[in-house]
Amino acid sequence: MDILWAVVWFAVLGIVLGVLLAIASKIFAVKVDPRIEEISDCLPGANCGGCGFSGCGALAQAIVEGKASPNACNAAEDDSIEKISGIMGISNEGRVRMRAQVMCSGTYQHAVKKYLYEGEQDCIAAARLGGGDKLCPYGCIGLGSCVSACKFDAISIIDGVAAVDYHKCTGCGACTVSCPKGTIKLIPYDSKHWVGCEAADKGAAVRKYCDVGCFGCKLCEKACEFDAIKVVNNIAAIDYTKCTGCDKCVDACPRNIIWSSEAQGNGLIITRTKE
Numbered sequence: 607m608d609i610l611w612a613v614v615w616f617a618v619l620g621i622v623l624g625v626l627l628a629i630a631s632k633i634f635a636v637k638v639d640p641r642i643e644e645i646s647d648c649l650p651g652a653n654c655g656g657c658g659f660s661g662c663g664a665l666a667q668a669i670v671e672g673k674a675s676p677n678a679c680n681a682a683e684d685d686s687i688e689k690i691s692g693i694m695g696i697s698n699e700g701r702v703r704m705r706a707q708v709m710c711s712g713t714y715q716h717a718v719k720k721y722l723y724e725g726e727q728d729c730i731a732a733a734r735l736g737g738g739d740k741l742c743p744y745g746c747i748g749l750g751s752c753v754s755a756c757k758f759d760a761i762s763i764i765d766g767v768a769a770v771d772y773h774k775c776t777g778c779g780a781c782t783v784s785c786p787k788g789t790i791k792l793i794p795y796d797s798k799h800w801v802g803c804e805a806a807d808k809g810a811a812v813r814k815y816c817d818v819g820c821f822g823c824k825l826c827e828k829a830c831e832f833d834a835i836k837v838v839n840n841i842a843a844i845d846y847t848k849c850t851g852c853d854k855c856v857d858a859c860p861r862n863i864i865w866s867s868e869a870q871g872n873g874l875i876i877t878r879t880k881e
Contacts, residue, residue: 642666644693648686649679652757656680656779669694677701680792681758681776703795704777706761706770710746710789711802711863712816713765717745728754733786742815744805746789755784772867798851801835801842802863808840818861829858 645666653661657678659668668674669690676690677699691698723732723739729751732738738747748766760774761781768781768790782790793800801820805812809821822840834848835855842864844855856864 639670641670641693645669645690648682648689648693650681650686650776652681652778654681654755654757654778654780655783656781675699679778680704681778704779704792705772705775705795705797706777706779706781706790707793707797707800708746708768708770708790709800709802709804710744710767711818711865712740712742712745713767715765716818717742717766717816718814729784730786738787740815742805742812742819743807744787744789744803745816746785747787751784751786752781752790755780794846797844797846797849798867799844799849799853799856800865800867801844802865803861804841806840812840818863820861820863823860825858825860826855826864829854835864 642663643666646663649662649666651662655661657665657674657680659665659674662679665674665678669676669678676694676696677687679687680701680703682690687701688698718741719739720736720741721739723735725731725735727749729738729747729749732747732749737743738745740747746767748763748768750763750768752768753761753763757780758774758776758778760771760776761768762771763769770781770790772795777792777795779792782788782792789804803812803816803818803820805815805819807815809823812819812821820840820842822837822842824837826835826842827837831852831854832848832850833845834850835842835844837843851866853866856866858864
């Protein structure tokens with residue numbers, strides 16, 4: 607009988623505690639805005655972090671709280687952005703599709719190395735050792751931190767420099783965050799040209815780093831009839847709102863590092879020679 611009563615009391619205690627927990631869950635429940643789940647369903651779910659938030663759920667919450675725009679996710683499809691705007695009850699602001707681009711042409715045969723790196727195959731780790739093994743302080747380290755960060759398999763390392771497959775790139779921006787040198791930029795997806803160097807030093811120093819580095823000669827700037835490319839602080843940069851894709855800057859560059867996206871083959875060919 608003692609055993610029987612013990613079982614009964616345990617059963618009664620379990621029921622009472624269960625009821626109390628149920629009541630407590632109702633009283634102390636945190637109310638979640640149903641729009642967060644709806645918006646999360648519209649996002650790609652890659653949790654790449656390119657938007658600046660820890661994942662798609664965090665971005666959805668930020669959108670509902672007014673801390674992020676409905677079009678903050680570059681990886682989301684246009685119709686998804688339209689749905690998110692509808693959920694928030696605002697008009698779709700639209701956006702320009704972007705893609706990642708590695709602003710470096712310093713492959714193994716062009717970039718000068720200052721030491722032999724044999725550590726962890728990670729750009730961030732290598733950057734802690736004097737900025738990486740390449741003498742150029744601005745160039746791609748080429749150990750693949752961006753490859754690991756990309757959730758869409760859009761980046762690979764070719765000949766010591768990261769390269770982007772435009773067909774796979776969603777423009778999420780995760781690779782730009784992962785790059786310790788800031789060598790990867792987001793540019794409009796339909797851009798015809800880009801400059802494959804961001805060395806900010808003067809020409810004499812750049813020549814010591816890399817035999818294809820931009821030395822700020824301004825020949826590209828003079829060749830452009832549309833004022834679409836300027837050399838500022840020794841760096842040539844394209845204004846994509848003005849660029850017509852005429853190729854004159856490409857032909858004028860003596861270092862052969864103003865690239866034509868079509869000729870380059872979706873970002874996967876990163877070496878070439880002047881004809």
